[in-house]
Structures are given as C-alpha cells and as structure tokens.
Amino acid sequence: MYEKEINKRRTFAIISHPDAGKTTLTEKFLLYGGAINLAGSVKGKATARHAVSDWMEIEKERGISVTSSVLQFEYDGYCINILDTPGHQDFSEDTYRTLMAADSAVMVIDASKGVEAQTRKLFKVCAMRKIPIFTFINKMDRDANDTFELLDEIEKELGVATCPVNWPIGSGKRFKGVYDRNKKAVMTFSDTEKGTKEGHTDVLPVDDEDKLREFIGDEACDTLLEEIELIDGASAEFNLDEVQHGELSPVFFGSALTNFGVEMFLKYFLEMTTTPLARKADKGIIDPVTNDFSAFVFKIQANMNKAHRDRIAFMRICSGRFDAGMEVKHVQGGRVMRLSQPQQMMADARHVVDEAYAGDIIGVFDPGVFSIGDTICMPGENFEYEGIPTFAPEHFARVRQLDTMKRKQFVKGINQIAQEGAIQIFQEIGSGMEEIIVGVVGVLQFEVLKYRLENEYNVDIKLENLPYEHIRWIENKDEVDVSRLTGTSDMKKIQDLKGNPLLLFVNSWSVGMVLERNEGLKLTEFGRN
Ligand code: G4P
Numbered sequence: 209m210y211e212k213e214i215n216k217r218r219t220f221a222i223i224s225h226p227d228a229g230k231t232t233l234t235e236k237f238l239l240y241g242g243a244i245n246l247a248g249s250v251k252g253k254a255t256a257r258h259a260v261s262d263w264m265e266i267e268k269e270r271g272i273s274v275t276s277s278v279l280q281f282e283y284d285g286y287c288i289n290i291l292d293t294p295g296h297q298d299f300s301e302d303t304y305r306t307l308m309a310a311d312s313a314v315m316v317i318d319a320s321k322g323v324e325a326q327t328r329k330l331f332k333v334c335a336m337r338k339i340p341i342f343t344f345i346n347k348m349d350r351d352a353n354d355t356f357e358l359l360d361e362i363e364k365e366l367g368v369a370t371c372p373v374n375w376p377i378g379s380g381k382r383f384k385g386v387y388d389r390n391k392k393a394v395m396t397f398s399d400t401e402k403g404t405k406e407g408h409t410d411v412l413p414v415d416d417e418d419k420l421r422e423f424i425g426d427e428a429c430d431t432l433l434e435e436i437e438l439i440d441g442a443s444a445e446f447n448l449d450e451v452q453h454g455e456l457s458p459v460f461f462g463s464a465l466t467n468f469g470v471e472m473f474l475k476y477f478l479e480m481t482t483t484p485l486a487r488k489a490d491k492g493i494i495d496p497v498t499n500d501f502s503a504f505v506f507k508i509q510a511n512m513n514k515a516h517r518d519r520i521a522f523m524r525i526c527s528g529r530f531d532a533g534m535e536v537k538h539v540q541g542g543r544v545m546r547l548s549q550p551q552q553m554m555a556d557a558r559h560v561v562d563e564a565y566a567g568d569i570i571g572v573f574d575p576g577v578f579s580i581g582d583t584i585c586m587p588g589e590n591f592e593y594e595g596i597p598t599f600a601p602e603h604f605a606r607v608r609q610l611d612t613m614k615r616k617q618f619v620k621g622i623n624q625i626a627q628e629g630a631i632q633i634f635q636e637i638g639s640g641m642e643e644i645i646v647g648v649v650g651v652l653q654f655e656v657l658k659y660r661l662e663n664e665y666n667v668d669i670k671l672e673n674l675p676y677e678h679i680r681w682i683e684n685k686d687e688v689d690v691s692r693l694t695g696t697s698d699m700k701k702i703q704d705l706k707g708n709p710l711l712l713f714v715n716s717w718s719v720g721m722v723l724e725r726n727e728g729l730k731l732t733e734f735g736r737n
C-alpha cells in the first residue's frame with residue numbers, strides 16, 4: 209500500500225568505540241542530506257546534542273547525554289533514519305536495545321586502533337540478529353595500521369568475512385586516496401579547505417597508468433597495483449545476499465574529518481543495505497509493506513518532567529503507516545488507545561509527526577503503560593512481536609536502603625526503574641526483596657538509579673560495588689538442578705524477579721570452567737523476557 213514510502217527508508221545504527229569518529233561521520237552524512245548547513249553543529253559537544261536530550265538533571269550536571277536519539281533526513285531519494293548509540297560513560301543497555309530497532313549497522317573503526325572493546329560488544333548484538341554490517345575504517349589521513357592486518361583482525365576478532373569495496377593508497381601524510389574496486393578507478397585525496405564540504409578529488413581510471421603515476425607517484429602506484437592483484441585473488445567475492453544476511457561485511461576506507469570517502473560510502477551503503485526488514489511475531493513474519501500499522505517499543509525514556517513522572521516510549525514502526533490520532537491497540541495492555549504527542553527527531557530538533565512509515569522511529573507520550581518489547585498494532589489485530597532480549601550487565605552492586613521505614617517506596621521505585629530498563633535487579637536465591645543486587649551495562653546507571661530514587665521516590669540508598677563482571681542466563685533451566693551445579697569459587701547463584709536462575713562470575717575463564725564441570729549446562733549472554 210505504502211510501498212514507495214516504505215521502500216525508500218533505510219534505518220541503521222552507527223556502532224563504534226568512543227573516539228573512532230562516529231559523531232564526525234554522522235555530521236558528514238547529515239551534511240549530504242542538507243539537514244544541517246555546517247558540519248559540526250550536530251553535537252558541538254555541549255550544544256545541539258543536549259538540546260535533543262537534556263531531559264534529566266543528571267545529564268546537565270555531568271555534561272553528557274544519557275539517552276540515544278534518532279535522526280531522520282533525506283538523501284538521493286532515500287529517507288534515512290540514523291539511530292545514535294551512545295558511547296563513553298553513557299553506554300547502557302539502551303545502547304544495545306537501539307540495535308534491535310535498526311535494520312543494519314555501520315561499524316566505524318579507527319584505522320590506527322583496529323577493533324576495540326565497545327565495537328566488539330555492539331558487534332555481537334548485530335551478529336546475533338544477522339543484520340548487515342558495513343565497516344568504515346576511519347582516519348586514513350593519520351598513520352594507519354597495515355590494511356591487510358586490519359581486515360584480518362576484523363575477520364578473526366569478530367568472526368565475519370570482509371570484502372573491501374575500496375582500497376586505501378597509503379595513510380597519514382602519505383595518504384593518496386582510495387581505489388574503487390567496482391569502478392576500477394582511483395579517487396585522489398586532498399584535505400578539505402576551510403568552510404567547504406570536501407577537498408578536491410580527481411577520478412583516475414587505474415588502466416591509465418601514466419596518469420596514475422603522475423598523480424600519486426611511482427612508489428604508491430607500484431604498491432597499489434601489487435595490492436590490487438593480491439586482493440582480487442585473496443579476498444572474498446562480493447555477494448549481496450551474504451551482505452544482507454550479515455555474513456559478509458563490505459569494508460570502506462576514508463577520513464570522516466576531511467570528508468573523504470564519505471559520500472562514496474553513503475552511496476554504496478544505501479544501495480547495498482536493506483529496506484525495512486520483516487519482523488518476527490508470534491503469528492509469523494510480519495511484512496512491512498503488506499501489513500497495516502504495527503510497532504514495538506524498544507526504549508523508554510523516563511522523567512522528562514519531574515512533576516508528572518512522564519515517560520516517552522520510543523517505538524520502531526515495523527509495518528504500514530502511522531497517522532497521528534489513529535486508534536491503535538496496545539497488545540500487552542489489552543487496550544485500544546490513541547498514541548499521544550507522537551514525535552520524531554529531525555537533525556537536532558524534535559517535532560510532532562502527522563504520519564510515519566515502517567522503518568521510522570517515533571517517540572510517544574507514555575502515561576506509564578508501556579514496557580520494553582511491547583507490541584502496538586491495529587485494533588482489529590492481535591499479535592506480539594518477539595521480545596527484546598535482556599543484555600548482560602557488566603557491573604554489579606548490592607543495594608542498601610538507608611531508611612527502612614520507606615520500604616514500600618523503595619520497592620516501588622526500584623521496580624519502576626527496572627521496568628523502564630535502565631537497570632536490572634536480582635536477588636540471592638531464596639532471599640526475597642531483602643537482598644537486592646543491581647546490574648548495569650554502564651556504571652553511570654548506578655548514579656542514575658541513586659539520583660532518581662532520591663529525587664523521585666525520596667529514598668536514600670547506598671550502593672556497595674560487587675566484584676562480578678560476567679553474568680549468564682541458564683538457557684536450559686528446566687533441565688538443570690541449579691542447587692547442584694558445581695562452580696568455581698568466584699561464582700554466585702542469583703535469580704531475576706521472575707525467578708529465572710543466573711550465574712555471576714568475577715573472571716571470564718570461570719564461565720568455561722563451569723561449563724566443563726557441568727555436562728549439558730547451556731549458558732547465554734542474552735536473557736529473554
Ligand atoms: P566518536 O563520536 O566516535 O566518539 O568520535 P568523534 O566523531 O567525536 O571523533 C573523535 C575525534 O577524532 C575528534 O577529535 C575528531 O575530530 C577526530 N576524527 C574523527 N574523524 C577523523 C578523521 O577522519 N581523521 C582525523 N584525523 N581525525 C578524526 P577531537 O580532537 O577529540 O575532538 P574535536 O575537538 O575535534 O571535536
């Protein structure tokens with residue numbers, strides 16, 4: 209019905225380790241989309257990014273953004289939705305959940321650093337979903353690691369085959385440009401001139417060797433011709449089907465800061481990546497085009513207005529068209545309702561939407577009825593999308609409530625905050641709500657918890673850090689007698705609020721030991737709600 213609108217949408221997340229250049233690359237994308245006039249105004253670290261999400265006092269105090277946002281812009285006939293995945297200290301479970309709303313991912317890697325910790329974690333979530341992953345190896349204008357070694361590292365560390373779409377000619381001061389393997393042409397590099405979008409680029413067919421030598425020099429030309437032979441012989445053949453199933457990652461080299469290779473990347477990426485993907489529901493696969501409106505909640509943003517405990521629920525539209533004011537069904541709540549104040553983000557501004565399509569993300573006012581993973585569909589329909597997994601926290605603390613008279617507020621507060629998905633709460637097996645252990649993906653969430661309990665629920669707590677770093681859900685919990693599991697000395701048995709057993713470990717190697725000692729035990733890093 210809305211085929212044209214839906215098929216022009218591309219919804220993706222950018223994943224990277226802090227400082228690899230994600231923000232700079234996003235700025236350059238927006239520049240091509242005409243969404244902003246001057247690169248640098250997306251984040252400007254202290255300004256625009258905050259205008260988007262300075263909802264919580266803590267964000268202002270700390271000068272960081274706790275939330276992730278969505279940017280929409282048009283380019284070359286496409287409607288692009290970029291999901292920002294927060295890094296630095298504000299890394300949280302939301303960062304992972306955002307990936308559940310994306311149809312593909314762009315992985316930005318610093319050419320002098322290679323695969324780093326946070327990229328590895330985010331990559332795992334993308335790989336679990338088998339979504340297409342595109343690699344942009346950034347900062348080629350600085351001295352880079354060996355190209356072959358970089359590709360090797362991605363293949364070995366992340367377990368995905370790579371296929372270079374372009375190939376760098378030198379790096380740092382000797383960076384001459386990239387060779388486009390499709391067009392069999394070299395695009396020469398020159399730094400940007402101040403205030404302009406990009407530097408001057410010449411396009412030289414690789415067959416015209418004399419000209420190539422003249423432009424990039426004999427040494428670079430010899431190396432390039434040798435390397436072309438090597439990669440044509442050794443690297444994986446490009447296969448779109450494998451790309452779209454996340455088995456093969458197309459790799460691009462460039463420099464976001466100098467805007468070199470960015471438009472080339474964007475063009476190839478938009479061609480190669482998928483239109484909004486069909487999503488799994490309990491009644492089968494829901495096709496985005498042939499079905500009426502449906503969506504699922506992937507993120508809840510709390511406390512936009514302290515007086516009202518307002519929340520915003522972010523939904524990914526999975527099928528059909530959304531009209532402001534239309535009646536929809538909240539399946540888990542069993543209620544027909546109108547979604548109020550639906551909003552979308554355009555570059556750095558928030559605005560009310562009248563209509564949106566499969567692939568888009570909208571934020572709606574939530575009076576406290578939605579939970580993460582909930583399904584919204586047409587009133588006549590009744591199905592649930594596959595839930596969003598719970599991601600393994602990496603930091604744990606025991607919570608001590610300071611004023612025992614406020615037990616009720618404490619239990620209510622901590623449960624509500626857990627429901628929004630900012631933290632996960634666990635108990636020692638058999639201890640009830642007396643002993644609560646909180647698990648978070650990023651340590652900032654501990655502060656958020658403390659701050660919110662104090663400010664919203666008037667409850668003071670003390671957090672005692674625990675040494676655990678690894679948590680595993682027991683995949684085959686019905687087949688295993690948890691009380692009889694033999695573990696290592698650093699292992700602790702806990703349960704979540706639904707009574708699912710979990711194991712905590714201080715050391716990662718203990719996970720392997722426990723698997724070895726208990727035959728048939730299956731552990732997983734992703735919990736299911
Ligand atoms: P992030 O969002 O992934 O954390 O990275 P961000 O874009 O903020 O980039 C981190 C730093 O790396 C920035 O420098 C940025 O200018 C620089 N950078 C990004 N892409 C390139 C590139 O292609 N080449 C070079 N040479 N540098 C690049 P900064 O000094 O930390 O910040 P700023 O003061 O420039 O904002």
